[in-house]
Amino acid sequence: MASERFGGRYSPGARSGEGTPPGAAPPAAPFRNRPARKVSLRARLMYLLPLPLLLAGLGAIGRANAPEMLGELGGFAGLMLAAWLLNEGLRAEDAYDARAVARPPAIPRKLFAAVLAGASIGLATYLGLGQGLFAAIAFGAVAAVAHVAAFGLDPMKKKGMEGVDEFASERVARAVDKAEGIVREVIAAAARIGDPRLEGRVERLCDQAREVFRTVEQDPRDLARARTFLSVYLVGLRDSTVKFADLWGRTRDPATRAKFEALLADLEASFTTHRTMLLEDNRSDLDIEIEVLRERLQQDGLTVR
Numbered sequence: 404m405a406s407e408r409f410g411g412r413y414s415p416g417a418r419s420g421e422g423t424p425p426g427a428a429p430p431a432a433p434f435r436n437r438p439a440r441k442v443s444l445r446a447r448l449m450y451l452l453p454l455p456l457l458l459a460g461l462g463a464i465g466r467a468n469a470p471e472m473l474g475e476l477g478g479f480a481g482l483m484l485a486a487w488l489l490n491e492g493l494r495a496e497d498a499y500d501a502r503a504v505a506r507p508p509a510i511p512r513k514l515f516a517a518v519l520a521g522a523s524i525g526l527a528t529y530l531g532l533g534q535g536l537f538a539a540i541a542f543g544a545v546a547a548v549a550h551v552a553a554f555g556l557d558p559m560k561k562k563g564m565e566g567v568d569e570f571a572s573e574r575v576a577r578a579v580d581k582a583e584g585i586v587r588e589v590i591a592a593a594a595r596i597g598d599p600r601l602e603g604r605v606e607r608l609c610d611q612a613r614e615v616f617r618t619v620e621q622d623p624r625d626l627a628r629a630r631t632f633l634s635v636y637l638v639g640l641r642d643s644t645v646k647f648a649d650l651w652g653r654t655r656d657p658a659t660r661a662k663f664e665a666l667l668a669d670l671e672a673s674f675t676t677h678r679t680m681l682l683e684d685n686r687s688d689l690d691i692e693i694e695v696l697r698e699r700l701q702q703d704g705l706t707v708r
Contacts, residue, residue: 445553446490453482456527463531474530481523485550488516492557498583499558503620506576511557521547575626579616585637586612592641595648604667605644611674612637636674 460475492512499505525543528534534542561572586609593605612633619629647663650656 443493446493449486453479470530474527478523478527481519485516485519488512504572504575505562507558513557517547517550520550582633585641589641589644592644592648
């Protein structure tokens with residue numbers, strides 16, 4: 404099993420019929436369940452707009468003008484931080500929009516970015532340009548309002564399915580938030596391996612896990628059955644990937660790599676075969692599969708705990 408190549412018809416060096424573990428479904432499309440990441444050019448340009456303040460602040464240092472220096476460099480720092488908050492807020496908004504059940508971001512980054520941008524413009528106007536306090540407040544307010552008009556505000560309401568009580572939606576949102584955090588840890592660990600083929604296999608497993616997330620969001624009644632399997636599956640995948648990335652970085656041991664590839668193949672086959680069972684009313688079979696998976700992870704010795 405460890406010698407099987409992962410990949411489809413168009414994978415480098417692949418031959419017809421390769422790439423699918425026995426009993427597993429054909430590989431999913433490369434971008435399945437991965438919404439295209441929105442990149443806002445306007446938001447990225449916000450990193451460039453404060454640069455004139457940096458140059459002006461450096462000039463103020465040469466002229467030994469402390470108030471002007473503080474106003475311009477402080478405005479530059481504030482606008483750069485506002486740009487970072489804005490881009491992070493847009494990412495959080497994309498994640499919120501992609502889910503059927505979600506809580507609003509804990510920190511309203513876009514709102515904070517607008518307030519910080521206004522304050523930075525006001526500071527630069529008052530100290531850097533030497534304008535009066537009223538003018539500084541006016542310019543700052545206009546900048547904050549323009550920021551909100553251009554980029555909007557953060558999501559402020561919980562999002563759930565109609566006909567599902569708020570308590571159930573909250574439980575699902577918390578569970579999916581936790582699972583998504585584990586998925587991000589898995590992907591970060593896989594990136595440390597330095598092998599695009601293995602990283603692709605791990606990401607495919609994460610995509611399969613996200614399919615379950617979306618299904619649970621559609622019907623929170625599935626959460627009780629999905630929670631245990633996902634915790635065992637995702638935690639096992641995370642711990643195995645972290646441990647292998649550490650070992651591979653130190654030793655480059657082919658035997659360890661073969662063991663990890665065999666584990667990935669088993670996890671692929673197990674998860675693909677039983678994710679449908681997971682969402683059906685067949686708890687006894689599911690419990691058996693979970694125990695088998697636990698034993699396999701312990702026997703391979705790749706788990707952290």
